[in-house]
Amino acid sequence: MVLRDVVKDNPGEEVFLLGNEAIARGFIEGRLRFGAAYPGTPSSEITDTLARACAELRGRYDFFFEYSVNEKVAFEAAAGASMAGKRAVAIMKHVGVNVAADALFSFAYIGAKGGFVLVSADDPSAHSSQNEQDNRWYGKSAYVPVIEPSTIQEAHELSRESFEISEMLGLPVIFRTVTRLSHASGIIKLGEIPDEPFTKVSFEKDPSEFVLIPAHARTGKIKLLEKMEKAREFANKSDYNRIMEGDSDVGILTGGLGYVYALEALKYLDLDAWVMKVTTMNPLPDEKISDFISQIDRLVVVEELDPYLELHVKAIAKDVNPDLEIHGKFTGDFPMEYEYTVDVVEKGIASSLGMAPKVDFEEIRNRANEAKKILPPRPPILCPGCPHTASFYAIKQATGDSALYPSDIGCYTLGVNPPLSTVDITLCMGGGVGTANGLSYVVKDDIVVTVGDSTFFHACIPSLIDAVYNNNKFVLVVLDNRTTAMTGHQPHPGTGERACGEIGKFIPIEDVARSIGVDFVEVVNPYNLRKMTEVMERALAHDRVAVVVARRACAILWNRERKQKGIKIKPFTVTEDCTRCLRCVTSFTCPALVLVGDQVTIDETLCAGCGVCFQVCPYGAIVSKDVAEKEVS
């Protein structure tokens, strides 16, 4: 990450930034005063950047930023700052908005005082997610404006302008990005870093606005509808929604990344079509769309995921141009699922217009898929030395592998893969403990739930209280690797660190469990397999809910720490005592254990030196390289 460029105070300079860094920079240029987030791919680099910039700019341009325990808390914190008149953002991945939705729907009634932006980072193709929901609908159902950029430059501009839009309308604004925009890099032109000092304010009380008792909610709804009408007028005037004239009877209605894919597809197809790019996804620029579709006979709608624009344009066309031929997902020209690519869009436009794409993508893909049949898969896996691998192995030893394993969202979800196969259910953040409550009533087997440390704080505490209160029986293993690993190692209450490097209060997971009333709580280092297995056996024998905290720092952090301190990693090696039983690779697993022919070897460059495989080997054939060399000499 190039923080140097993100915080650079050199307006006009062109820098090469990641989409998420450009968005963070835009918020700073837009005079952000408070940000709150729960990390989630693909949003994480926005928050990582703001966290680091916050510390870097301290004293020059002051703003506050916190990692909140979950998205609802983040949203509410940002809403609080906005109610007091300060510009605020809440940043989360698409599914995080579901968690924050309760606050979102009602905050729309109250409205924003200081500019308020909710960043929803959607993940078409579910690259790092449990679903690929399309959050444009949230704007529609919560009566909140949604803006969606198409390029990195536009993301930078719009994140800067979004506070103004929010304040002008008196409404929270949803800023929607997607994986391929957040994780693409391009060149942006830097704006100014503001230099106004931060001052605390007195809150201006007004219960008729801020207290949503039913009477106020009813008047609030009327005000909200009036504001949305203003937003509609803004959408129709805004240059962010624009029509590019063409020389044919064909028009393309598009937005988000669909726009850039459409531009390229038109280039390859050599088509001079009319193009309308929509940036305000809610409210839609209905008058502009009406003008646009009056000019053409055939319309192709290019948008990722749900047929959102398509559905709306059908309604608009009914009055304006009932004979308009509308192509999109409903006509089968475009797929309903997964992210778009240039070839998907080129094929879709071609098929809508009865043409053939310039390249036979289908043929290439089919031929490639055939050729790839000889390829060994390289799915995501747990890292060498990952403490989760040790925990899963010990859990299986203790249960005799006959238990049911609900789990949760994090690196450890990868325990689903063989040979570990210790993840049977993953629903949503906190869903592991949640589902275990119901399962404990109806399932015969022992239940062992695994959740991460950050996930524990995020949404597991209410369901754990539910388990204690209702006498539900299962074992909860908190895989405490001292960080939010999957999203890039953000801190959380169980680490005691805070976003901008300040010291916070350390909240031990075991103390939380005990205070809730869990009467079996143990902390164990999973690298000690025998100990962890023994603790698990006792936990399984306990007659109510039991909590085991498997505490060991993420191997990536451990490696980083050793590198900083100049400590050499001591790898392990396989000796001649190896009987080729293959237990280490077929019931345990580690990327550093490599099978060459029928012989297991250890890749020294990958080995983290955790020594867990040493405990797995029944023949003592895996030893520390130091020991092996001493014995030889």
Place this chain on the structure above:
Amino acid sequence: MAVRAIERTAVKDKSEEVEEFNIFVSGVGGQGALTASGIIARAAKMSGLKILAAETHGMAQRGGSVSVHLRIGSKVFAPLIPVGRAHVLFALEPSEALRYIEYVSSDGLVVVNTKEIVPPSVNMGDVVYPSIEKIGEVLKEFARKVILVNAHELAVKAGNPLTNNVVMLGVMARAIDLPFSNDILKESIKLTVPEKALEVNMKAFDLGYDYAEKYMREM
């Protein structure tokens, strides 16, 4: 400071004519695919060219298959390279070349490091890792020009196995007409790698370049 000075004096002659040039970079985590991509992107920016890059993060990142779409030129708008339209498939590992083979244009170039990194899926015994000969054959069915190089060996010869990515940059620079000059590419390497590793990286680049020179003469 150094960056800015170079940017001002950048050779801009090629920027006018470059409409679209796509490089697909693939490899396994830790091989330097992201660094190689950064070097290419920087060289493009130094040459005054428009550049877009798309990479993989998060869950998709754990476990090693790394892919970066690099798109250079004035007529490029989307972050992803279309199927069949990469001018170069730049692969730091043989199976990772085959994994993304649909991206390379039939007129395109594949440069591939032949040093295998066997994925743990092979450990389970259900799948085998194909031979380099077999992979090379398949690659040739998709692209006009395929250059196989043991970049690991050349990197070791240069003085550091970690320079395999820079060896590959040298191979690519000789094997195809890039939208920026080799001097700018080398300048970009200089600005990217740590100062103490400069010499070994320059040597790695030259070894790759010379290898491609010889390879192409023999073809």
